[in-house]
Amino acid sequence: MDKYKITVFTPTYNRQRFLKRLYESLCTQTYSDFEWLIVDDGSTDSTEEYIKKLIKSCDKFTINYIKQPNGGKHRAINKGIHMAKGELFLIVDSDDYLTNQALEKVVYWENTLKNEKVKFSGISGLRVKETGELIGTTFNGMYKDTTYIERTKYGITGDKSEVFYTEVMRKYPFPEFEGEKFLTEAVVWNRMAVDGYLMRWTNEPFYICEYREDGLTHQGQEKNKNNFEGFTLWCKEWLEYTNSWILKCKIIGLYTWTGRNKGMSYKALEDKLQVNRILQIGLYMMTHLYKGIQYIKSCLNKLRRKNEHTFENANLD
Template identity: 35%
Template structure:
């Protein structure tokens, strides 16, 4: 096997069958499905157990305490039995040809050390991406995540990654927090010179649910201040203008204070800007604390 399809799930027994059935429709069984159950209290375990017994491809199921997606991704990178990891959310499903498509592209992918991943678009259907990509007459574009806007790819996509490279960039996690923006890791790989090959192809059909991460952004900020403090701190590595860097610095200060980890400020990627922005960061943290208290 070459590919591990990885899904982390939490109380999604009601919709996870959509993903399983899309895996059944793939024109190959040359992959494994790794499911990490992030502390579900519904019937997920029993559901997946039936699939493990009857499925035509290997399924491995691990149940953990509720630790959030970053911890689950770290665990998946550790547990995967193949060279490549394809991350797919539990509320999404695949078009029928995604795995065969990836397999057909691996030979060239392996020969290019600067490529860390193969990316496909999400869509409402196989012919309609969620955004307005600009590929011109090209079938694919090699670019880092930080240049996605340039090609109209500033919407959710999915990538297959080389696991040997992912292992060099684990997610940092914080006690009591379950989330941090994936961009921290993705952009760090960019800064090390890696690129993704983005294909002009819809391969994942998305359904944004009321219990999903995308529609609960304010709640994520409130519950995961240090995850976002890290994200704003990381922006100080690549933001260019004074205004952008000042904004990133005071927001990093704001969420560090809300997370009660003030010593994290010593890890700032721009200490002078952090000193300049500190008074504003304190004021913004008070305002944000009041907003969180009322929410």
């Protein structure tokens, strides 16, 4: 029997300075049947001291805190799923926070599933920036029922605020590779989809976020290169799941480009991904050209902004 309706789960690593805002957003929730579960992934800042102070002073909800050796967000999620006491599991990163009615809306939408809950892995809301700008794209209407893999057919792209049934999550632990500290969450979400689990996607904003330069979403290609076994797993499984040759070509090109930047031979990459070497080389060249064009565009945009700034200052003088 679940003790709470919702576990708000926060994996954190050296983010003490941002936790106050998340905590305050939990204090202002219009729904109260939840726990805040924090897995500290080996922080070396004052996170532990700060959370222990909150535990002593907070009288609005239960805070549970666990510290483990640094192993990456996916290992923290595995730990959190094991410790969670809520029926629903909502991941909120330590430098993000929730809208005031987020948990109330989560429960509302979960209740709309009624007798069909067994078909669903959970429900999802939108992520927005502090400016109100939507992360990714969405559809017209109130909700869509589809899998994580099929969602793009309905115009649902980018990061969303997924809320999963805890028992479903426990069936799909994140694979762990020795020496690697990152694995995209899409590996698990895709596996749920392949097994037929639907998600009820809504247009309710649950989650407010800011993508920071030192965050996981900004580490880009380096995290794929440094966590190559996990990246290989994601690529291999996507190639099995998708029927889109355009997407297959993008994945093979990105994989080969990443592996070559890591210093791997075409033969080694061919053996790992089980893809024709000639195709790999061709797609690698196309990806290399695309990356070069993107870099040039980025440099030109920076130069344009610099010139605009110089022009504005000259006019002020």
